Amino acid sequence: MGIFRMPSLGADMEAGTLVEWLVNPGDEVRRGDVVAVVETQKGAIEIESFEAGKVSELIAQIGQTVPVGEPLARIGEGEEPAQVTPEPTVEATSEAVSADECSPVESRAPARVTGGGASPAARRAAAEANIDLSDLQGSGPGGAIVLADVEAVAKARKVTPTAKDELSEMRKAVAAAMVRSKREIPHLSVTQTVDTQAVSKWLAARNANLSPSDRVLLGAVIVKAAALAARKVRALNGHFADGAFVPSEDVNTGVAIALRGGGLVAPALFRVDEMPLEEVMAGMRDLVTRARAGRLRGSEMTGGTLTVSSLGESGAEKMIGVIFPPQVALLTVGAPQVRPWVVDGTVVPREVTRFVLSADHRVCDGRQASKFLTVLADKLSKPEEL
Template sequence: MGIFAMPSLGADMEAGTLVEWLVKPGDEVHRGDVVAVVETQKGAIEIECFQDGSVLELQADLGATLPVGAPLALILGPGETAPEPKEPKAPAVAAKPEVAPRPAVADKPEAVPGPAVAAPLPCGATPASPAARLRARELGIDLATVSGSGPAGAILLADLEAREPDAMRVQTTAPMAEMRRAIAAAMVRSKQTIPHFYLSQTIDIQSARAWLETRNADRLPSDRLLLGALFVRATALAAAKVPSVNGQCVDGTFHPSDRINTGIAVALRGGGLVAPALIDAGAMSVDETMAGLRDLVLRARAGRLRSSELTEGTITISSLGAVGAEAMAGVIFPPQVALVGLGAPKLRPWVVNGAVVPRTVVTLTLSVDHRVSDGRQAGRFIAEFQSHIASPETL
């Protein structure tokens, strides 16, 4: 029997609020199944189970704010059975001392306990789960306009998903003070505990842009590849050749990762930043990488990330996009050990085959944890990245 506990969803997390259970006692669960939704500063996060079995007992109430590591549920492993309830022992009976009779008092009716009754909803309120109410407030959706699929017609989080794209177009987000505090705490921890060093290189990406134009010529806009997908692929292939930059450093010990889970820094509407991971990006094609990026960014901005995407990143990419500064030296997301910072592409005079020609270039700055790597290994990573971007057909 295992304890399903409140997971840590980042270096900045101390507690989370349980807003929705997606399982009940008796349900079968498997590794990777989403079993609950927890609200943190980063939004509503889908929490995954990391073992096979069946749910024996839910030990946390909806709305409870619990610290990392607090038990949420008990899960029986395959083949295990629920333990027999222990019969309480009869207390020893002591001899009762004689007590003088009390004086008679006026009869008073005794309170008779009755069955517990749930507090009724306010008059006219629409029945909905706590997570659905929270998401509806964020999106500005009137619950009275939504059809519920839960018990007695209650509205669940899934019932709002179809309404999110329209709602997000008109959504206005309040200042995200809690998220900014969380980001500040994580970055302070990073700079105080990780000895950063930085290597930069300006890279010619003209061949990559020409290759993209050819690949995208006959595609619909929704299916076109973006430069960011090539950056992710180049990062994954380079990390496979230089494993000292791919993994996590926990309690002073570096744990290199067999998989390359590239974290993608995503700016949220209204402010704030998250860096969910594209799991096993090293095994994806360019088209699969592009589809994964679109899905990850959409869910990050809708507050529908999974716990594994926030905890299993092994190297992160942060790009300023098409418009912005020429270079960026980023702060490593602990417990990772490296971050790829990419400035905005710029048109610059460049020497090609002895002639000066206009070329599109981008400046890459690699932030590295000096406890687990050094300048020679970081330089190898940049060289591998540059080689793949110069030959995009290898991606």
């Protein structure tokens, strides 16, 4: 029990602005409950409590800019600090997944909001977008109008009152992250061209009679295969912090997402190597939906152990990525191309895809990076086993 403090959601983050409380004094919170929304250069991020107990005091006020590490609230009566987000931080990168191929689906249940009426953040957003709150149906408990309700209406009306400023701040965050990554991490890159025609053929047969919301796309297959490769080659799955590599027991795969209007984020799917393909696809769609609505969680922004960034179904055939610190590897995926390919001694047209693995030379070498791509290619050759 103790002090709920402003978490660090990026190595270059110095402060965040509190835009919404999702709890009131006297509320009981559990570990993992979303308790507040904080505005950063990367957008609005939901932050969770990593402690359980009763909220005894809300110290920070709505609209207040709070430095990292400073108190936001008090949970329980103790005096010992209760860190909110203990995971290492993750930065944005200059590559983006082909997120447009992921159609929106319903995200998880909305965060708990107390009381009726409208939250302060919802009122502020409504005023900026010239939206009458009396016209809205709240999705919070007791019909309370929350920030997501206003954002949904603004999106439907194509109202983006602060888009220019948000994009400017996002680009600043991306620039700072990329400068830090290239300055501190000795990158090495290995490339492998993989025959992906069998994967595409298998997916076409699997998806033939399914609705769009039930289909699995190539991106999900690659994310799952990459997670299995990371489980096999542990030197590429984890964080480099305080001068040492800390391997992760879990494979939490970051998915680089291009935001509409510009900007990038790379939230993580947790324990992807243990997920069925259908869950990987659903998780990716959910991340895209919430990333574009500015409703990602702090743990998703800081918990990634390896990131996959894809150009999607069309575009350039090769991309060399920049690693998200404190991660030690980033897999980039070019757009599939039809090329002459030798199969059983005969040259035939085949769909092939180029993969580039950027790795931190402080923790691995070309042999381990090459092994990762070999395992990845093997997994993709047997998609039915994923």
